Amino acid sequence: MKAKVFIKFFLIFLVLFTLIMIPISKAVSGINIFETGDVDSIEEEMQTLVTPDSPFYEAFTTANRLNMLMVGVNDNMTDTIMLVSWDMDKNKVDVISVPRDTYYEREGYTSGAQKKINSIYAAEGIVGTANAVSDVLCGIPINYYAIVDYDGVKTIVDGIGGVTIDVPQSMHYVDPYAKPPLKIDIPAGTQTLDGAHAVQYLRYRHGYKNGDIGRVEAQQKFVRAAFKQAINHGIFDSVKLVTSNVQSDLTVGAASKYALSALGLEGDSIKTYTEPGEGKYIGDVSYYVQDKAATQEMMGQIYGVGQNTEEGSTSEEEKE
DSSP: OOOOOOSSSHHHHHHHHHHHHGGGGOOOOTBBSSOOOSOOOOHHSSSSOOTSSSSHHHHHHHHEEEEEEEEEEEHHHHEEEEEEEEEEETTTTEEEETTTTTBOOTTTOOSSSSBBGGEEEEEEHHHHHHHHHHHHHOOOOOEEEEEEHHHHHHHHHHTTEEEEEEESSSSSEETTTSSOOOOEESSSSEEEEHHHEEEEEEHHOSSSSHHHHHHHHHHHHHHHHHHHHHHHOHHHHHHHHHTTOOOOBHHHHHHHHHHHHHTTTOGGEEEEEEEEOOEEEEETEEEEEHHHHHHHHHHHHHHHHHOOTTTTOOOOOHHH
């Protein structure tokens, strides 16, 4: 089945779109094109987790791929975690979503919430989060990172004139204990969401019959609508909004290196995946527990290790 353009969250669109549109003639190696974060180069600060005895060692160390960790941060936790892997030989992009509630053991952390992968950012920052994501994805190397928070999303959406979308159901939820207090109030139906309501839409997670999977589907729908609106707003104005509201270690020089290849990407060049697993209670805490064998199979499909990647793929587009 032909792959659909399901780019998991607003951030994927932001970074890939920016990467593609950077003017090469103005490229200066080493100058950061985004708001600079605390980490100059995540690739240099990360642990190397894949070992020579791993079935993925050769593929991970020789593949001509760019792997970028993209996270959406809220209240000092990673609300959305994705690994975007761009195969530059085949010019295709594989997007792997790691559920925020993934169970992840860390030495010295014993409480229920601290055993969720989204809690790592508060204590260990983007490097700690990247090491954990690499670990659950069979030791995959990570070359770059990008971070956006909801204030950034709000600014970008307002900057492009809002996003018109058909909201599938009424969204109502109040959490007075959130910081800041969260109030979601969006009626069903087609409407143009301003930045504040776009953030409400993206944060809404309590009313879907299939839990966070329903939330992911709603976010995918938002991304497609936001992409169209950003194009209508104007390419270079949209890029300026993105670069001033995203933290990343991607430099102009690196972007220029990849930009010409990125221009060849098409909608059916992108496939999305979710880390295999299932929701379970451990004690009285709800987690997403990884299926390690299925994760290895998924990574084998993506990297072409031990199987034919042209047949039998189980990306989310092909399941529909």
